[in-house]
Amino acid sequence: MIGRLLAALTALACSTSPASPYFDTxxxxxxxxxSPRTYQVCLGTIIGHYDMLLANGYDCGPDNQRTKQQIMDIVVKYLKDNPAERSDVAALATYKAMTAAFACKQLPK
Incomplete structure (x- = not known):
């Protein structure tokens, strides 16, 4: 019994990703x-990043002309096209993708 538990814990420890200083890379x-199974988590994470961008004083143009799906597609395409940057914090990818796609600019305070 203890041997099985030890084997399971060892397998789990070896299968996890390297530690990262961020929650999401x-x-x-x-x-x-x-994955279609995690589509909603992906969408929610990206929209959360986008909302924080706006909450931190960025203007990305008329939001009524874009959809959540469009925003997600832009970020996923950015990640696909820039694999070298995927080890960075995920919110940074959203920032870079949105800034490139919609010319987001920080509003003066």
């Missing part, structure tokens, strides 16, 4: 966005 977000 671009790699983990990209992985979430590849």
């Amino acid at each position: 671009g790699n983990s977000l990209y992985e979430l966005c590849q």
Whole structure:
């Protein structure tokens, strides 16, 4: 019994990703966005990043002309096209993707 538990714990420890200083990296977000099972988590995470961008004083143009799906598609495409940047914090990928797609600018305070 203890041997089985030890084997299971060892397998689990070996199968986890390397430690990251962030909750979500671009790699983990990209992985979430590849599966229909985790589509809602992907969408919610990206929209949360986008909402924080706006809450921190950025203007990304008329939001009534874009959908959540469009925002998610832009971020996923950014992650796909920039694999070298996926080890960074996931919110940074959303920032870069939105800034490139919609010319987001920080409003003066």
